[in-house]
Amino acid sequence: MYETPLGDRVSVRLSLRVLLPLFFDAVSYGCGLVRVQFHWFMLATASESYRRSAASRTSARPPGARRLGSRRGSSWRPSRAWSRSGSRAGRHAIAARRPPVDRPCRRPDTVSLMAAPQRYSVVVAKDYLKFSAAHFIAYPGFREPLHGHNYQISVRVEAELGPEGYVLDFGLVKRVAHELCRELDERVLLPLESDCLTAVRTEGAVEVITTGGERFCFPESDVRLLPIAHSSAEELAAYLLGRLRDALRAEAGGRAFVSLEVGVAEAPGQVAYCREAF
Numbered sequence: 408m409y410e411t412p413l414g415d416r417v418s419v420r421l422s423l424r425v426l427l428p429l430f431f432d433a434v435s436y437g438c439g440l441v442r443v444q445f446h447w448f449m450l451a452t453a454s455e456s457y458r459r460s461a462a463s464r465t466s467a468r469p470p471g472a473r474r475l476g477s478r479r480g481s482s483w484r485p486s487r488a489w490s491r492s493g494s495r496a497g498r499h500a501i502a503a504r505r506p507p508v509d510r511p512c513r514r515p516d517t518v519s520l521m522a523a524p525q526r527y528s529v530v531v532a533k534d535y536l537k538f539s540a541a542h543f544i545a546y547p548g549f550r551e552p553l554h555g556h557n558y559q560i561s562v563r564v565e566a567e568l569g570p571e572g573y574v575l576d577f578g579l580v581k582r583v584a585h586e587l588c589r590e591l592d593e594r595v596l597l598p599l600e601s602d603c604l605t606a607v608r609t610e611g612a613v614e615v616i617t618t619g620g621e622r623f624c625f626p627e628s629d630v631r632l633l634p635i636a637h638s639s640a641e642e643l644a645a646y647l648l649g650r651l652r653d654a655l656r657a658e659a660g661g662r663a664f665v666s667l668e669v670g671v672a673e674a675p676g677q678v679a680y681c682r683e684a685f
Contacts (some may be wrong), residue, residue: 412509448531486552496537522579527565527566528566529575529577530561530563530564532559533559536559536561536569536588537556537558537592538560538591538593538594539558540591540592541553542555544639545603545604557674558640558671559672560667560670561667561672562667562669562671563666564666565665566664566665566668567665579655579658580601583651584647584651586654594629594630595625595629596631597613597632600634604630608627611626612624612627613632640671640678643679643682644680649673651667666682666684667681668680
């Protein structure tokens, strides 16, 4: 006989859960082997489950481990002695379970802006730096028809910073470039070093003869004979660069240039550049 705290007396037979796992309690109760009210049966089953769970946690705890708390669900922490005496694999497993530690990132050393050598340059690309000229490209086996372009030029000068605080006077660059544009404006540009064109000066005129026997005759005042092989935008840029270099060196007061670049545009978005480093 079993007497409950409320004074009820019930008879309880031996349950199979003494010898069998806990999930057989339900079978025992359903078959009538346990004659007790249902709520007392559930209370006894829960108590037995908690006892078995506590026993399994105690047996799985390594020697020397310390509990962090006595409440259900609390974890344990291995002692220092057990950590030192444990195996290497065990220590690695414990380290792997530790949460990552947020360490402050070391800020890189600030690099001074004045550490690297600085270079300076000026660029001039004014709307009035332009000229209109006629030309044709000719090389062995090919000659294009006589035509013209509205050329636009730009100048870039790189040099050391002077004691006055600038690379070169913008006004000087604009004046020299504008004078060169005026020399070529409304002229026929003919190359003197071509391998398939021959320019012959006659009285008041310039006659051009091609290898194919074609002849062109222009008034001498309308022609500019240039020391280049082809009147392309690339070679025109090289010609203008040489003229600019000599003029700027003569008027810049001994300024040491690092590089000089000239761009010649035949049309918007169609530019040829020539650059010279000193």
